[in-house]
Amino acid sequence: MAEFSIIRDYCQGIGPQHHSTRIDIGDDAAVFEPPNDQDIAISTDTMVEGVHFLEGTPASHLAHKILSVNCSDMAAMGALPKYATMALTIPSVNTEWLAEFSSGLKAQAEHYQVQLIGGDTTNGNLTLSCTIIGLLDKSKVLSRGNAKLGDDVYVSGCVGDAALGLANLQGKIALEKSLETQVQMAHYRPQARVELGLGLLNIANACIDVSDGLVADLTHICHQSQLAMEINVDAIPVSAAYKSVFDVNSKQQMDFALYGGDDYELAFTVKPERRGEVKDLSKALGLPLSKIGSVTRSTGSSVCLRQGDNVLPAAKNLGFEHFTD
Ligand code: ADP
């Protein structure tokens, strides 16, 4: 099958046709007209087989995840995702795989209202690389570097399920069937918190999406804001499935929630005076927003984990690093 037929059959007509798009798939480049009163946010995330996902992961899950993780980067900036390009590297032309990937991508592109406006198709080890383009009201943005001393620290939803799902898929942790499905889906099919990001634009000081693990990502906010945090481990939200897996007294109980990745929740800091606004936003979105700590002065280590009267030792390996020896 020629590259051109792959593009025609599996890449065209994905997502809504935005009025602002002047040229999309089929030309040498896509062209769109940005609104006068908005800035453009742009980001790329790549997923490599065997590195970011397990071999044999169903194509529909891959389509879901590649778009969600990219939209999550927009959410963390308070931007509305609008266009995407997809560089698709495939080891062979498997039309069944392509059809499943394409229809999965279509569903997610509709969900996020993102139009696929271009990409590239090449032969090689299975790799998905998506560039997402979003819009942002001029002069507004959420960033990692704007936390303020005394801010409350929050995280949305629950953390830890995705890492638990991965451990389960790798055969490291056995679970009963109903829990298994829930945590595996948390790993395979995360949801980007786009509406939350938009809502936080007027409320939060700093924001990040939890992709590398809660502690690692909070550490990014600390470094870029030149401040530290005190986190109350008992306040970190975990699902009922998560709780049921661990003995409450087990030392490792919170490890997946603290250091696991791939949750794609938003962690953010807010001035304490604005707690009411966070509550209202949580209610409006039907999404729990849990206060887990506060921003403190920097004194060496960035994120101090407290559990009751104890300070937990800092973990050596934070998050996922690609280039460690
Ligand atoms: P070129 O030879 O100019 O690089 P290509 O043949 O690679 O063009 O691509 C033709 C058109 O199809 C371009 O508009 C490109 O953006 C689009 N395209 C190629 N691969 C994909 C893909 N995987 N997803 C979406 N669009 C794609």
Ligand code: MG
């Ligand atoms: Mg090309």
